[in-house]
Amino acid sequence: MKIEMKNISKAFGANKVLEGVDFAVESGEVHALMGENGAGKSTLMNILTGLYGDDGGEILVDGQPTSYSGPLDAEQHGISFIHQEMNNFLEMSVVDNMFLNKEIKNKFGMINEDKMRKQAREYLSKLGTNIDVDKPIGTLSVGRQQLIEIAKSIMTDAKIIIMDEPTAALTENEIEQLFGVVNELKKQGVGFIYISHRMEEIFKIADKVTVMRDGISVNEYMTKDVDMKQLVRDMVGREIGDFYPDRDPHFGKTILSVKNLTEKGVFEDVSFDVHEGEILAFSGLMGAGRTEIMRAIFGIDHYNSGEIYLDGKKVKIKDPESAIKHRIGFLTENRKDEGLILADSLRDNIALPSINGFVKHGLIDDKSVDDFANLLMKRLTVKAMNEQVTAGSLSGGNQQKVVLAKWVGSGSRILILDEPTRGVDVGAKREIYDLMNELTDRNVAIIMISSDLPEVLGMSDKIAVVYEGKISGIVDTKGATQESVMTLATGGADNARAN
Amino acid sequence: MQEQTKSVEAEKAKGFDFKKFVGKMGPLLALIVLVILVTVLSPGFIQPNNLLNLLRQVSINAVIAFGMTFVILTGGIDLSVGSILALTGAVTATLLSAGISPVIALLAGIALGSLLGFVNGLLIAYGKAAPFIATLATMTIFRGATYVFTNGNPITGAKMNDSFLFQFMGRGYLLGIPFPIFIMAIVYLVLYLLLHKTTFGRKTYALGGNENAAFIAGVKTKMVTIWIYTISGLMAAIAGIILTSRLSSAQPDAGTSYEMDAIAAVVLGGTSLAGGKGRIFGTLIGALIIGTLNNGMNLLGISSFYQQIVKGIVIIIAVLLDRKSNDK
Amino acid sequence: MQEQTKSVEAEKAKGFDFKKFVGKMGPLLALIVLVILVTVLSPGFIQPNNLLNLLRQVSINAVIAFGMTFVILTGGIDLSVGSILALTGAVTATLLSAGISPVIALLAGIALGSLLGFVNGLLIAYGKAAPFIATLATMTIFRGATYVFTNGNPITGAKMNDSFLFQFMGRGYLLGIPFPIFIMAIVYLVLYLLLHKTTFGRKTYALGGNENAAFIAGVKTKMVTIWIYTISGLMAAIAGIILTSRLSSAQPDAGTSYEMDAIAAVVLGGTSLAGGKGRIFGTLIGALIIGTLNNGMNLLGISSFYQQIVKGIVIIIAVLLDRKSNDK
Amino acid sequence: ACGKSGLDSGDSGNSKVEKKSPKDLKVGVSLSTQSNPFFVSVKKGIQGLADKKSTKVQISDAQNDTAKQNNDIEDLITKKVDVLIINPVDSSAITPAVKDANDAGIPVITVDRSADGGKVLSLVASNSTKGGQMAAKFMIDKLGNDAKIAELQGIPGASATRERGKGFDNAAKDKLDIVAKQTAGFDRAKGLSTTENILQGNSDIVGIFSQNDEMALGAVQAVKAAGKEVTIVGFDGEDDGIKAVKSGKMAATVAQQPEEMGRLALQAAYDHFNGKTVKKSIESPLKLVTTESLNK
Numbered sequence A: 001m002k003i004e005m006k007n008i009s010k011a012f013g014a015n016k017v018l019e020g021v022d023f024a025v026e027s028g029e030v031h032a033l034m035g036e037n038g039a040g041k042s043t044l045m046n047i048l049t050g051l052y053g054d055d056g057g058e059i060l061v062d063g064q065p066t067s068y069s070g071p072l073d074a075e076q077h078g079i080s081f082i083h084q085e086m087n088n089f090l091e092m093s094v095v096d097n098m099f100l101n102k103e104i105k106n107k108f109g110m111i112n113e114d115k116m117r118k119q120a121r122e123y124l125s126k127l128g129t130n131i132d133v134d135k136p137i138g139t140l141s142v143g144r145q146q147l148i149e150i151a152k153s154i155m156t157d158a159k160i161i162i163m164d165e166p167t168a169a170l171t172e173n174e175i176e177q178l179f180g181v182v183n184e185l186k187k188q189g190v191g192f193i194y195i196s197h198r199m200e201e202i203f204k205i206a207d208k209v210t211v212m213r214d215g216i217s218v219n220e221y222m223t224k225d226v227d228m229k230q231l232v233r234d235m236v237g238r239e240i241g242d243f244y245p246d247r248d249p250h251f252g253k254t255i256l257s258v259k260n261l262t263e264k265g266v267f268e269d270v271s272f273d274v275h276e277g278e279i280l281a282f283s284g285l286m287g288a289g290r291t292e293i294m295r296a297i298f299g300i301d302h303y304n305s306g307e308i309y310l311d312g313k314k315v316k317i318k319d320p321e322s323a324i325k326h327r328i329g330f331l332t333e334n335r336k337d338e339g340l341i342l343a344d345s346l347r348d349n350i351a352l353p354s355i356n357g358f359v360k361h362g363l364i365d366d367k368s369v370d371d372f373a374n375l376l377m378k379r380l381t382v383k384a385m386n387e388q389v390t391a392g393s394l395s396g397g398n399q400q401k402v403v404l405a406k407w408v409g410s411g412s413r414i415l416i417l418d419e420p421t422r423g424v425d426v427g428a429k430r431e432i433y434d435l436m437n438e439l440t441d442r443n444v445a446i447i448m449i450s451s452d453l454p455e456v457l458g459m460s461d462k463i464a465v466v467y468e469g470k471i472s473g474i475v476d477t478k479g480a481t482q483e484s485v486m487t488l489a490t491g492g493a494d495n496a497r498a499n
Numbered sequence B, C: 001m002q003e004q005t006k007s008v009e010a011e012k013a014k015g016f017d018f019k020k021f022v023g024k025m026g027p028l029l030a031l032i033v034l035v036i037l038v039t040v041l042s043p044g045f046i047q048p049n050n051l052l053n054l055l056r057q058v059s060i061n062a063v064i065a066f067g068m069t070f071v072i073l074t075g076g077i078d079l080s081v082g083s084i085l086a087l088t089g090a091v092t093a094t095l096l097s098a099g100i101s102p103v104i105a106l107l108a109g110i111a112l113g114s115l116l117g118f119v120n121g122l123l124i125a126y127g128k129a130a131p132f133i134a135t136l137a138t139m140t141i142f143r144g145a146t147y148v149f150t151n152g153n154p155i156t157g158a159k160m161n162d163s164f165l166f167q168f169m170g171r172g173y174l175l176g177i178p179f180p181i182f183i184m185a186i187v188y189l190v191l192y193l194l195l196h197k198t199t200f201g202r203k204t205y206a207l208g209g210n211e212n213a214a215f216i217a218g219v220k221t222k223m224v225t226i227w228i229y230t231i232s233g234l235m236a237a238i239a240g241i242i243l244t245s246r247l248s249s250a251q252p253d254a255g256t257s258y259e260m261d262a263i264a265a266v267v268l269g270g271t272s273l274a275g276g277k278g279r280i281f282g283t284l285i286g287a288l289i290i291g292t293l294n295n296g297m298n299l300l301g302i303s304s305f306y307q308q309i310v311k312g313i314v315i316i317i318a319v320l321l322d323r324k325s326n327d328k
Numbered sequence D: 001a002c003g004k005s006g007l008d009s010g011d012s013g014n015s016k017v018e019k020k021s022p023k024d025l026k027v028g029v030s031l032s033t034q035s036n037p038f039f040v041s042v043k044k045g046i047q048g049l050a051d052k053k054s055t056k057v058q059i060s061d062a063q064n065d066t067a068k069q070n071n072d073i074e075d076l077i078t079k080k081v082d083v084l085i086i087n088p089v090d091s092s093a094i095t096p097a098v099k100d101a102n103d104a105g106i107p108v109i110t111v112d113r114s115a116d117g118g119k120v121l122s123l124v125a126s127n128s129t130k131g132g133q134m135a136a137k138f139m140i141d142k143l144g145n146d147a148k149i150a151e152l153q154g155i156p157g158a159s160a161t162r163e164r165g166k167g168f169d170n171a172a173k174d175k176l177d178i179v180a181k182q183t184a185g186f187d188r189a190k191g192l193s194t195t196e197n198i199l200q201g202n203s204d205i206v207g208i209f210s211q212n213d214e215m216a217l218g219a220v221q222a223v224k225a226a227g228k229e230v231t232i233v234g235f236d237g238e239d240d241g242i243k244a245v246k247s248g249k250m251a252a253t254v255a256q257q258p259e260e261m262g263r264l265a266l267q268a269a270y271d272h273f274n275g276k277t278v279k280k281s282i283e284s285p286l287k288l289v290t291t292e293s294l295n296k
């Protein structure tokens, strides 16, 4: 099967997203699609699978002009799309999710659950997992849900599988597993469109790569003929130089000190210190419990025992409000669910944690809120028409900057950043790194959770590694290597050997 | 919020058993406790005669609530069921009084109910009106239409009482069991199969769980929505026929505020108002809880003023026990 | 869904102007069209006297709907306002009849309304009950309590009519303008400032837009929720006082189904039932639309049967024009 | 189960009355509503007499819902009461319940409204149609022929609405000019706003006939606020209504005597179980109460 998209254009109202994109993929190859946040990658795929109509251009399948009426139609013609945002029914069981709208029926038109279960198990075991198919899918980790999505694709006998940032939520192990499956299927003649912001993955898995910028496809390469620098230049339109800016840290006094923090069954005996001007990275496998530790510190979740000291004084943080009063900020890993109020304006989003500071005579001083939001948006180079547009109208990377702006604006002395660059393009990533440096220069302490090991090594001063809810080691970034961190992340030397 | 997160964790911690247990058995346990309580306080309650009585009383609310279950599972709501009941009842009664064959009159009533439900579905699926406000508006319109149609008078024709078939619907007995109970049982069975054993049922859950995802999975969300409100209208029409037959007359204000009892039955049965979660078995239990409360308090001779207070408190207790934390 | 996506696109396309224009001006345009229509059909409508009349009639629904706006902005709903109105009215009237000082009696009524609203807030914030079902239950409970308290009789004491202050609330005039209009205006002003100019207002929007994100941004979501239902209860109490004073008597069944009119006013005013989006100015317009409809149709002598139909159709048209596509 | 199939409306023959004294009697009462003072008074009448004679009564309130009333009565039959006093929400819809009671051999006495079918021992009521006529006559006498008046109607379809309206309209035909007829649902608040709006459209009306006192009292407020002189005639004679008539705010009301109705109904039950024959129809007297008659 060969798909050619020619001269595709698409505008959302005045926002011209695609202005003549060419892209082609055929059976048995992995073709990566890259581009900044908002470049239109997902949109292009939505047009291919018929979810959106296009404004111009043509789609040829095996040379025939084709247009699918919708995702189901595309799927029935062998094109399966694993969306960037997972489309699961959290309350429904795994098997019901997998077979939704393609249930197996018996001769009375009733659903044949046994047969569906059997098939579901079969396909999941092909991916090397034995998930309980009767569990509601919402109780599974995001990684496992992603695997189920993939199983769903395979189940449809797809000839072309589109993966839109499939690894954003996977663990290293799961990524390896996924790549194994991709290579296996490739041999069987399945073609892949692979969208990702992670450079190293592109070079590992893709045969070809196409870069999009400014609504057109800039270049197409064979992966073996291109290097990272070139791709970045194509995507961003300029040199970024080093991926990670140089850090020149100056530590001040200990600002936050956590002692023996424990929540039974989630994390245990967590102790660490952070200094002014320091970036402490939290590394570990997905599900290690890093997020949970930070949620507890920030007062979102409960903990059974342990103490938290700020500037040497013991504090009790009972909810986020009191955390904010103690000048702690928390950029959550999930900006849509926990970071932003999508229907509210950028201004209201940015000002929310510090809104109490804008009250004059009992009323909000709107003028200074506007100025405040504007200033921060300029400083963080948020791309938006003005501060009044809704947060939901921005691209992912810009949304992330808005969340960052709100915590910078609230005057945080301690910033917890949970996966600050997940799903963010290289250009924006670099801007976020620069900002982190600037903040630490101003004595802010940063705790950065990241599953991206190069990022951890490139941007932190110290690394705390979490394994199954316990800190298995805190090491200086200087002298640490991917291998040494991974060893700790998988439970230390013993475990590493056992594996 | 803090606790909300915790309760989610707690559920996760205990695998799924506790939640399943409370979710599935909670309403049933509540019903059993209630039945025991009422029996102790008023032994007359447990007599076969009274139980048949109770079931017959429950049947109207139950039939409406079964339809409402589908609606609520999609995250919607149907406030117009009471008005649909009244209008279909009035039309059926008028046709009967005009001497039309009872089979045709009954089918006409059912067709009309489905049509009115279909209109709700259209407004919601294509008009994109919020279900609450769309059915609030049609509730008013259908009620007004009932008044216009009946000119405000109850409809009682001699011919209506000539039809054995029609009278049988609400007042008949089969093997000593009131016929409305059979209707309720049949409707339950059909809707149970529809919800749990057909693709339509799966789509209903999917629509309520995540409309966007359902659309992407190729579910014709609009069609499903329209069908679901049509079913709800159909159920209201069946309830209307039972009621009209039981009363031997169609009242223009019949069914007023029945939507609240139906919604209460659905929610008591553990179905989430946010959609995507729930079972029709729960609705049956919910309707029985409400019926037992009404019947029991009548037997106990509790003043109607206090009955209202008790009913409200029972609903609150049941819902608090269930702690549907993420409903809106 | 597809079209839904497209309509979102369309909005974004034209920058923000069209959306803002329809969102802000749509209800107002509808009101203007309606006023012109009624004036042409019945010239008596536009007389100052009738307009004052109309505003006075609107005041009760408007005051309740102002409170309801906050509730709906958080994605909640308050079905108990009618019952709170009745109970506070009855208690105030009883205190007055018992010869208690009018100032104290009025304050007691207001305090009671706030308390009842507070209970709703507790059930929803800490009990995590869905607002619909929690307030459905308290609606029943408060109504039952009103009947118990009044024993089903209206409360009319001679002493009640002795109090100038109390009589003034509903029947007084200031500068030739009925006092309830002043109350409505003051309540509007206070709540307008609260919603649009204070941190509490911002938190209300944030809570309705995304409860999780609001909590993490330091909003005490439970506190805000409780306050909001308290405000709604307080508004119902104020409406109860106006009504009781106007009628010179507290009726046990006062306020029945007022919640529906209030919700209709809020939604007609463009506030989304899904929460997070809307303005109190819209609610004022919504209440005026409903009031104009009622008053106009009465002037035109339209039969009450048809009045219901017309009202329902107007709501549907208004909502369809507004196309709140993402409401649930 | 007995395996019976068919309908449940077969009348069983009247068995002989077993004599019972008031204090051995179990009386079931089903009232249409308790949120209306009129029916609260009916209850008071029954309860008062029952307390005096130590009769056990159980009272249920149908909240104006015909279906609920049927359920209530079924429940009372289950409790094996000796006699049922029913104040129907609707005369036609009560028929099946009456037949159920007939089947169970329980005598039925209806109050205020009749039952269209089934066997009823006695109906205690005042003649609403006649009451409507009385009101019309009063207004004609007071306002003269062709006076412009308005009529406030009760809940559409309720028997009181129909009968009072019928009596009034027939008697007023060609004599009074009814320029506006609007429903205000027997509700005081609605009576007020509806009257306000009627006055707006018809500022020249001189009289208002209201099908109950509640609406009339609402009309009183509206008329007062408009600074008009309008002759308001109500119906029922409830406490607030009588007070308003006494003070001249209302010109008259057609007074029923609800407490008396309740008493008469229970007395009929006593008589029946005392072996006396009870009249098929017991009329509870109506009285036109006017400002003059009260202040004489």
Ligand SMILES: Nc1ncnc2c1ncn2[C@@H]1O[C@H](COP(=O)(O)OP(=O)(O)OP(=O)(O)O)[C@@H](O)[C@H]1O
Binding pocket: A012, A015, A017, A035, A036, A037, A038, A039, A040, A041, A042, A043, A044, A084, A393, A394, A395, A396, A397, A423, C005, C008, C009, C012
């Ligand atoms: N349904 C929509 N309505 C309006 N605008 C949209 C819609 N979907 C996408 N856009 C806009 O189209 C542009 C491209 O979005 P798209 O999601 O395709 O980007 P992307 O390349 O996938 O970015 P990312 O890497 O962040 O996933 C963005 O500016 C986005 O705001």
Ligand SMILES: Nc1ncnc2c1ncn2[C@@H]1O[C@H](COP(=O)(O)OP(=O)(O)OP(=O)(O)O)[C@@H](O)[C@H]1O
Binding pocket: A138, A139, A140, A141, A142, A284, A285, A286, A287, A288, A289, A290, A291, A292, A333, A419, A449, A451, B012
């Ligand atoms: N949606 C979910 N449903 C069920 N369990 C979950 C869910 N998300 C996380 N968990 C569980 O919670 C624990 C911690 O999860 P989480 O993935 O947030 O840890 P983490 O170390 O912060 O990882 P990361 O930051 O990479 O996401 C794990 O046991 C995980 O399986």
Ligand SMILES: [Mg+2]
Binding pocket: A041, A042, A043, A084, A164
């Ligand atoms: Mg994308």
Ligand SMILES: [Mg+2]
Binding pocket: A287, A290, A291, A292, A333
């Ligand atoms: Mg995490």
